[in-house]
Amino acid sequence: MINAIIDLYTKADIETLSGKLLRSSRWQQHHFTAMGALQAQPLWLSFLAQYGVSELVSQAHSKGAERETLQLVLQPKKLKSPVHLTFVIKHNGTFIKTIKCIVDTLSLANNEYVNTTLNNNSVIPKLPKSDPIIVSDLDNQLHPTTFHATPSAICELPSHIARTLDNWWQIWQTNNLAHFNSLYTPSATAILAGNTEPQPISALLDCHLNFTQSLSRRYAQLETVEYDSAKNQATVCWTLDGSFNAKNVRVRQQIITVITINDKLITDEVMQFDTLALSQQFAL
Amino acid sequence: MNKHNNMTQPYWLPLANVLNPQGNKQQLLIGFDDEFVDIVDYILRITHRIWEQKNIGLCYRYYADLCPVFTLGAYGENIEDVIQGTLKTIAAFPDRSLIGENVVFSEEANEHYYSSHLISSVMTNTGNSEFGPATHKTGRVTTIADCVCFENKIVKEWLVRDNGFLVKQLGLNIINVAKYMAQIPSNDKHTLWLEEEFNRVRAIDHRVASTPILTGELAAFAHNWLDTLFNQKQFAKVHEFYNLTATQQWPSGRMATGLAQINGVFIQFFANCPDAKLTVDHLAITPFNETTTDVAIRWSLAGHFNPQNNELKALKQQPYFILGASHLRIKNKKIIEEITVFDEVALYANLFKAHALISEAQLEENA
Numbered sequence: 001m002i003n004a005i006i007d008l009y010t011k012a013d014i015e016t017l018s019g020k021l022l023r024s025s026r027w028q029q030h031h032f033t034a035m036g037a038l039q040a041q042p043l044w045l046s047f048l049a050q051y052g053v054s055e056l057v058s059q060a061h062s063k064g065a066e067r068e069t070l071q072l073v074l075q076p077k078k079l080k081s082p083v084h085l086t087f088v089i090k091h092n093g094t095f096i097k098t099i100k101c102i103v104d105t106l107s108l109a110n111n112e113y114v115n116t117t118l119n120n121n122s123v124i125p126k127l128p129k130s131d132p133i134i135v136s137d138l139d140n141q142l143h144p145t146t147f148h149a150t151p152s153a154i155c156e157l158p159s160h161i162a163r164t165l166d167n168w169w170q171i172w173q174t175n176n177l178a179h180f181n182s183l184y185t186p187s188a189t190a191i192l193a194g195n196t197e198p199q200p201i202s203a204l205l206d207c208h209l210n211f212t213q214s215l216s217r218r219y220a221q222l223e224t225v226e227y228d229s230a231k232n233q234a235t236v237c238w239t240l241d242g243s244f245n246a247k248n249v250r251v252r253q254q255i256i257t258v259i260t261i262n263d264k265l266i267t268d269e270v271m272q273f274d275t276l277a278l279s280q281q282f283a284l
Numbered sequence: 285m286n287k288h289n290n291m292t293q294p295y296w297l298p299l300a301n302v303l304n305p306q307g308n309k310q311q312l313l314i315g316f317d318d319e320f321v322d323i324v325d326y327i328l329r330i331t332h333r334i335w336e337q338k339n340i341g342l343c344y345r346y347y348a349d350l351c352p353v354f355t356l357g358a359y360g361e362n363i364e365d366v367i368q369g370t371l372k373t374i375a376a377f378p379d380r381s382l383i384g385e386n387v388v389f390s391e392e393a394n395e396h397y398y399s400s401h402l403i404s405s406v407m408t409n410t411g412n413s414e415f416g417p418a419t420h421k422t423g424r425v426t427t428i429a430d431c432v433c434f435e436n437k438i439v440k441e442w443l444v445r446d447n448g449f450l451v452k453q454l455g456l457n458i459i460n461v462a463k464y465m466a467q468i469p470s471n472d473k474h475t476l477w478l479e480e481e482f483n484r485v486r487a488i489d490h491r492v493a494s495t496p497i498l499t500g501e502l503a504a505f506a507h508n509w510l511d512t513l514f515n516q517k518q519f520a521k522v523h524e525f526y527n528l529t530a531t532q533q534w535p536s537g538r539m540a541t542g543l544a545q546i547n548g549v550f551i552q553f554f555a556n557c558p559d560a561k562l563t564v565d566h567l568a569i570t571p572f573n574e575t576t577t578d579v580a581i582r583w584s585l586a587g588h589f590n591p592q593n594n595e596l597k598a599l600k601q602q603p604y605f606i607l608g609a610s611h612l613r614i615k616n617k618k619i620i621e622e623i624t625v626f627d628e629v630a631l632y633a634n635l636f637k638a639h640a641l642i643s644e645a646q647l648e649e650n651a
Contacts, residue, residue: 024294035383035406036406092296095296097296132452133538136548146520146544149543224529
């Protein structure tokens with residue numbers, strides 16, 4: 001599965017990956033859900049047409065109980081700087097049932113074409129029309145009598161990892177920002193959407209605070225948590241609902257976070273979301 | 285609950301295997317063609333043959349001459365109606381796929397089988413349709429087709445399709461499409477059926493627990509789910525029914541994960557019809573795997589419209605009726621996945637039609 005995805009971007013091998021999709025498979029990318037190869041292929045072809053075949057700069061892979069995670073840093077031939085892609089894959093060894101793929105469109109938009117004759121300083125990703133979802137308003141208060149998902153409640157985790165992940169989740173669900181000081185090693189780094197280079201953890205705090213300024217009445221919801229004990233790595237798929245202040249519209253950002261933990265402390269964190277897809281989906 | 289262990293399960297099946305089942309016969313299927321190994325296989329393969337291979341004439345083989353088909357937007361009575369409807373849809377959406385995602389079934393009395401078929405379609409609107417002129421856009425849509433099958437033929441069908449989500453992907457506005465559809469006259473039998481169903485559902489006492497139509501723990505769970513949330517509107521009890529990360533797909537793009545979002549969907553939906561009452565009209569329960577069970581429910585909901593959208597304010601207090609279906613995947617006594625389907629476009633079209641009739645009657649009275 002992993003090689004089939006890598007070969008799609010590095011060899012333009014569409015046939016192999018198409019053969020691993022059922023007609024009922026869902027490939028989610030740019031907040032759009034493609035069904036089967038019929039709808040996924042245009043997504044792949046659009047990437048190849050716009051940016052060219054890529055060289056693989058780096059890859060990271062982890063495996064949970066139900067899903068695998070693949071992170072790719074690709075250097076597309078037509079672009080000057082690399083781009084980060086993250087995949088969370090549910091498969092049975094033969095067929096893929098679901099793939100959640102986040103392409104870092106912010107780093108694409110900040111990119112430049114190698115061929116300057118195109119006279120185009122920034123790359124505007126061509127996005128499919130996002131799913132026209134309705135984000136219902138909800139009571140975002142954390143009432144003591146209601147129930148909210150936590151990593152340890154939805155995934156079997158070793159106790160020391162459970163505590164770290166639950167505390168990490170409090171950063172996003174209850175704004176417990178003091179955990180930025182207590183949960184990370186002093187040299188911990190973060191890779192955030194918009195930049196493929198590691199940054200200090202203060203960048204994560206800035207990212208959190210940026211969300212608080214653009215979104216009010218926020219609510220963070222876990223979707224899936226997978227843990228790879230061999231790599232001490234957790235992959236968390238989650239969403240952040242909020243009212244976009246500038247337009248008074250309820251929005252939902254899809255986020256994938258990959259966390260590496262050593263000795264109960266986080267050493268690396270990758271947080272990916274598709275900024276341009278969100279803007280398109282909710283006309284922001 | 286059905287206890288067959290090796291029934292066809294399409295979840296991981298590629299189309300080639302769906303079309304060429306290798307397993308042994310799982311059910312007697314008296315009167316059915318010998319090629320079918322079970323009712324799931326029958327439903328999956330006849331659907332593919334009629335709609336995807338465009339062998340529409342096979343309706344004569346697989347539908348009874350008299351075959352009532354109920355949808356919220358129309359009523360068909362016989363096989364000719366089925367064929368005409370199928371042709372119209374294929375002409376408007378020629379590349380329509382019908383991907384069988386699941387078939388939940390029950391074995392009924394007198395060799396009848398009941399199937400609830402969850403279908404996803406991807407389709408491009410290249411011809412004029414009930415929604416208006418061709419848009420040349422592609423959308424995906426969820427359908428649940430509940431069929432009574434007897435001796436190789438479908439003898440009765442209830443069809444619900446999430447047209448709200450489809451028309452939004454086609455770039456259309458649900459309310460405008462509903463107004464357009466409201467101009468298409470209903471046949472008298474459809475109008476009569478809607479009235480009778482509305483009155484039937486309104487007559488129940490929604491404050492007391494409904495009597496399960498099947499025995500067993502999961503049937504009781506399904507009734508309790510609908511009684512508590514739909515009839516009694518006790519949304520604080522959502523946690524008693526849903527897993528912490530349960531996913532919920534509701535019509536027109538209402539997507540939720542987890543208890544808070546699911547609560548939001550219910551509250552926003554029921555604000556449109558605060559006096560809603562609901563009846564459970566059919567229940568089927570089928571194992572999905574060793575730890576998980578699928579429950580298919582066909583239901584009817586009736587109340588009075590309380591529009592949340594100013595464009596619909598003229599329709600306030602109109603009788604509001606929904607034919608709906610839900611597929612639940614249940615693990616450890618909690619829903620982990622819910623797909624609920626009804627046709628929100630037809631719902632509004634019916635409200636516009638009823639409103640026009642009342643307005644006409646008032647004009648005549650005043651004249």
